[in-house]
Amino acid sequence: MNGVTAAAIAAPVAVVLSALLVRHARDRGRVRSDGGTIGETRTVRPRVRALLQWVVTVDHRRIGLLYLAFGTVAGLWGATDAMMIRTELLTPASTSWTVDTYNALFTTHGLTMLLLFVTPVFTGIGNYFVPPLVGADDMAFPRLNAVGFWLLPPALVLVRVGLVTELLARVLRAVGWRVPLLWTIEPPKLGWTLYPPLSTAAVNPETDILLLGLHLSGVATTVAAINFIATIAIERDGVSWADLDIFSWGMLVTSGLILLAFPVLGSALVMLLLDRNFGTTFFAVEGGGPLLWQHLFWFFGHPEVYIIVIPGLTLVSLVLPKFASRRLFGFRYMVYSTVAIAVLSFGVWAHHMFTTGLDPRLRMSFMVVSVAIALPSAIKTFNWIATLWNGRVRFTVPMLFCLGGVSTFVVGGITGVFLASAPVDLLFHDTWYVVAHFHFVVMGLILFAMFAACYYWYPLLPRRVRGAAPRRHRRRLRHRRRHRPVALEHGPVLPPGAARHRRRRVGPQGDRPVHPRVAMVRAAARRGGRGAVTRRRLLVAGGATAAAVGAAALAIPLVTGGYDSATEALLRDLHRRLLVVAVPLALLVQAALFYAAYRFHGNDDPKPTEENRRLELAWTAGVAVVLLFVGVSSYLVLAHPMVSTPPDASPPPDAVEVDVVGQNWFWTFSYPGENVTTREALVLPANRTVVFRLASEDVVHSMHVPALGIKQDAVPGQTNTYRTRVRTTGTYRLYCAEYCGAGHSKMTATVRVVPPEEYRTWLRGQREMGQTNGTTDR
Numbered sequence: 001m002n003g004v005t006a007a008a009i010a011a012p013v014a015v016v017l018s019a020l021l022v023r024h025a026r027d028r029g030r031v032r033s034d035g036g037t038i039g040e041t042r043t044v045r046p047r048v049r050a051l052l053q054w055v056v057t058v059d060h061r062r063i064g065l066l067y068l069a070f071g072t073v074a075g076l077w078g079a080t081d082a083m084m085i086r087t088e089l090l091t092p093a094s095t096s097w098t099v100d101t102y103n104a105l106f107t108t109h110g111l112t113m114l115l116l117f118v119t120p121v122f123t124g125i126g127n128y129f130v131p132p133l134v135g136a137d138d139m140a141f142p143r144l145n146a147v148g149f150w151l152l153p154p155a156l157v158l159v160r161v162g163l164v165t166e167l168l169a170r171v172l173r174a175v176g177w178r179v180p181l182l183w184t185i186e187p188p189k190l191g192w193t194l195y196p197p198l199s200t201a202a203v204n205p206e207t208d209i210l211l212l213g214l215h216l217s218g219v220a221t222t223v224a225a226i227n228f229i230a231t232i233a234i235e236r237d238g239v240s241w242a243d244l245d246i247f248s249w250g251m252l253v254t255s256g257l258i259l260l261a262f263p264v265l266g267s268a269l270v271m272l273l274l275d276r277n278f279g280t281t282f283f284a285v286e287g288g289g290p291l292l293w294q295h296l297f298w299f300f301g302h303p304e305v306y307i308i309v310i311p312g313l314t315l316v317s318l319v320l321p322k323f324a325s326r327r328l329f330g331f332r333y334m335v336y337s338t339v340a341i342a343v344l345s346f347g348v349w350a351h352h353m354f355t356t357g358l359d360p361r362l363r364m365s366f367m368v369v370s371v372a373i374a375l376p377s378a379i380k381t382f383n384w385i386a387t388l389w390n391g392r393v394r395f396t397v398p399m400l401f402c403l404g405g406v407s408t409f410v411v412g413g414i415t416g417v418f419l420a421s422a423p424v425d426l427l428f429h430d431t432w433y434v435v436a437h438f439h440f441v442v443m444g445l446i447l448f449a450m451f452a453a454c455y456y457w458y459p460l461l462p463r464r465v466r467g468a469a470p471r472r473h474r475r476r477l478r479h480r481r482r483h484r485p486v487a488l489e490h491g492p493v494l495p496p497g498a499a500r501h502r503r504r505r506v507g508p509q510g511d512r513p514v515h516p517r518v519a520m521v522r523a524a525a526r527r528g529g530r531g532a533v534t535r536r537r538l539l540v541a542g543g544a545t546a547a548a549v550g551a552a553a554l555a556i557p558l559v560t561g562g563y564d565s566a567t568e569a570l571l572r573d574l575h576r577r578l579l580v581v582a583v584p585l586a587l588l589v590q591a592a593l594f595y596a597a598y599r600f601h602g603n604d605d606p607k608p609t610e611e612n613r614r615l616e617l618a619w620t621a622g623v624a625v626v627l628l629f630v631g632v633s634s635y636l637v638l639a640h641p642m643v644s645t646p647p648d649a650s651p652p653p654d655a656v657e658v659d660v661v662g663q664n665w666f667w668t669f670s671y672p673g674e675n676v677t678t679r680e681a682l683v684l685p686a687n688r689t690v691v692f693r694l695a696s697e698d699v700v701h702s703m704h705v706p707a708l709g710i711k712q713d714a715v716p717g718q719t720n721t722y723r724t725r726v727r728t729t730g731t732y733r734l735y736c737a738e739y740c741g742a743g744h745s746k747m748t749a750t751v752r753v754v755p756p757e758e759y760r761t762w763l764r765g766q767r768e769m770g771q772t773n774g775t776t777d778r
Contacts, residue, residue, distance in 0.1 A: 058142035060127050063149050065461070067124025070149070071117050074156055078112035081105045099742060103189035108160060110192030111210075114304060115217050116156050118446055122311040123224050125453055126251045128461070130228065133248050135237035140230035148223035151216055158213025162187035162206040185209070191739040193297060196283035196290045197716060198699040198741060200275045208273060215269045218262045225258035246328060249335050250314025253342045257307050260346070265300040268293060285717035290700055291356060298349035306345045309441060310338060312449035313380055316402050319449075319456045320384055323399035324391035324600075327609040330383045333616050337376035344373040354425045355702060355737075356713045357694075357720030360644035363422045364635065370420035371631050377413050378623040379616075381406065381589060386615070388596035392606035395597075401452035403597055407590060408444025412437055414586045417578075417627070421634040423643055424575050426711050430702065430737040564732075564753075567642045567724040568709030574637045578630060585626065645691075645721045655689040655723070658682070662694070662701030662714040665746040667734065676766040682751045685759035686729050694720045702738035705751055711737060726753045 054062060085105050088096045097105070127145065131138055139145045157164070162185055169182035185206045190199050199207065232244070232252045271282040272293065281287025321328045328334060347369040354363055384406055393399070415437040418424050428434060454461065563569040600606075638644050651657060659670040660682075670677045684690050694703055696714040703722075704711045712722040736747030754762065 058146050060131050060139045063145055064124045064128030066149055067120050071121035075117035078109050081109035104187035107188050107192050118308040133245050135239045136235035139227050140235050141227050145227050148220045151220035155213045155217035158209050161209055195700050196293045211269045211273050215266055218266045222262050225255035228255040246317045247314045250310050253338050254307050254310045257303050257342050261300045261303040268296040289717050298352045302349045303345045312446040315449040315453045319398050319452045320402040321387050323394045323396050324388050325606045326391040329386040330616050337379045340376040354422045355429050355711050367422040371627050374417050375623055382619045385592050385596050390607040391600050392603045393597055393601045398452040398456040401448040405445040405448030408440050410589050412440035414582050423571050423637040427571050564728050565708040565724045565726045570637050571709045645723050651691040652689050655691045657691045660692050660694045662696040664698055665743040667749045674763050680749050683762050684753050685756045686753050689725050692722045699740045700738050701736050701740050704735045704737035705732055707732045729753045
């Protein structure tokens with residue numbers, strides 16, 4: 001036996017003997033089963049006992065607080081990623097962080113905030129408050145509830161282990177130790193959507209660890225969803241379905257979404273792991289194809305958006321009426337709209353794939369559902385305003401957070417309607433416009449609903465209040481510090497997105513004095529009486545606004561001059577037409593929200609809430625008419641050959657055909673029949689139809705020429721067709737809009753549009769040069 005073998009045997013023996021000695025020493029002071037003792041009775045330290053109680057607890061309140069603490073840690077970690085991303089974007093060059101660090105940041109930021117911050121926080125709030133709201137003593141499966149939480153910390157570690165190992169490796173290297181294993185595990189740089197073939201070709205082992213962490217978080221979330229459904233459906237005591245509160249309805253619907261969506265994500269993650277490690281072809285070109293991952297991912301991904309939004313919507317519906325001294329207006333319609341959002345969310349996933357070459361008929365069907373899902377969201381907004389109307393509004397901190405959340409939700413919802421229109425989405429897909437739209441909802445409504453719930457239930461969260469609650473002026477200051485940055489941070493991002501900029505690159509307590517304007521409004525209301533703003537005046541004002549908006553929209557022709565290409569003209573004019581409708585409506589809703597809040601602030605005579613079915617049907621029909629206008633206008637543009645080219649359509653006789661192939665890190669442009677192939681430069685004739693046939697030889701690329709309205713993905717294993725007609729001569733820039741790896745920013749090219757005579761001369765010169773050099777590759 002050599003020394004290595006002896007050491008390998010002696011080490012575990014020593015560990016076992018040490019454990020036995022420690023156990024014997026502890027047993028000397030313990031009470032025996034027969035009541036006798038040996039030596040003095042050992043007392044467990046109170047702090048250790050309290051810590052162990054938190055670790056082994058099955059109490060729903062403590063587990064809820066654990067969820068909140070975990071979500072806070074994950075949220076701060078993800079917010080650090082966001083701040084580092086914005087720091088890098090201060091300068092055009094990579095001066096703050098390296099390209100690899102930047103790519104790793106926007107990979108982990110999205111996954112952390114969606115799956116490990118928002119979902120656990122709402123699960124924690126539900127764990128703490130759903131059982132008492134439904135009359136249950138605890139969750140239906142307490143131990144399963146604890147297991148669901150304790151699966152999340154290792155999931156967070158697995159998702160972020162690349163950063164942890166990198167930091168540990170750097171610390172060890174500073175003290176003279178170098179561990180090669182730690183250096184091989186790097187943060188993933190794939191983008192948070194993990195699109196194959198890029199994710200299947202990545203050699204970083206952290207990618208597999210990341211997939212396991214995501215799968216573990218999905219299991220934990222599914223376990224929690226099963227517990228919520230069982231608790232609300234079975235453990236209710238004295239609470240009928242008709243008496244169930246709006247937040248419990250929201251958690252029930254959310255749990256149903258989780259049960260249907262997360263297994264799809266888990267299956268896709270397992271298939272991706274098999275492709276990476278066992279040679280299967282689920283997402284290979286020879287098998288299911290790269291687009292299969294996108295279908296599976298977004299079938300989960302868009303319901304996931306509503307998984308994190310619905311609890312926030314229902315929390316606002318629960319808290320806002322309390323400080324308006326009224327019941328929630330249209331409670332039944334609010335429940336129906338919540339269920340409608342959940343059902344429709346499973347029919348909109350492909351609106352994230354409008355640029356992937358889907359059949360135009362499929363794009364139309366997904367566009368219709370995507371536009372229709374805005375209807376139940378609008379119903380909620382109008383019902384919140386109706387709840388404030390004729391109430392006694394108090395500007396407490398939870399109420400301020402609710403008002404701020406509803407205000408940002410209006411902006412996020414309006415911009416979402418633009419992205420639901422397939423032609424407009426061709427302009428804004430993969431730009432900062434999408435970032436602004438999503439963060440107005442996530443950082444606006446969702447985060448504000450969390451703060452509103454925490455302030456509203458503050459005396460219950462610690463179970464015993466130690467000292468007074470934070471002073472009112474401090475709490476309001478916190479609200480202002482959180483509300484203003486949302487608009488200041490994400491509002492300026494909308495214009496760059498509309499300009500098609502790509503997103504990827506390297507006092508004291510007591511009575512508060514009344515503001516003079518509020519006093520003026522109150523005085524005018526007293527002089528005019530409570531009925532000063534009559535129903536007739538409201539109808540006249542609303543009808544005049546609708547007529548003005550409709551006339552302005554119809555006054556904009558579908559196609560006008562001033563654009564460089566026919567495609568750009570179609571898309572931009574549709575955007576202008578929708579903008580003329582959307583902006584006045586958004587301003588009208590915002591004005592009604594704040595007018596209702598200030599008009600009935602401190603109202604001494606609140607009126608009880610009465611159901612008004614006619615009013616519900618009226619604004620539902622009004623929103624439906626607006627969405628119908630959006631759908632019809634979008635259809636007229638989407639059906640145009642310059643926007644949607646059917647796969648079997650033959651090109652016009654005088655069309656110029658160009659085969660575009662994306663390769664890391666360059667584009668190849670071929671002219672069939674002309675025997676000409678170029679790289680990094682595309683030359684087109686003016687005033688002639690150009691038909692592009694796009695393909696890829698490695699990963700998913702996206703050809704984007706912002707000034708010409710061109711955006712189409714190049715997907716391995718398929719050929720996508722896109723056509724346009726450039727009107728004016730000039731030089732334009734071509735980019736890759738889809739993240740295609742660490743050298744993504746290198747995927748640029750030049751598009752030169754020249755007169756037809758110069759174009760023919762250029763082709764002739766390229767052919768002669770190719771014959772002279774023995775090749776046509778330039």
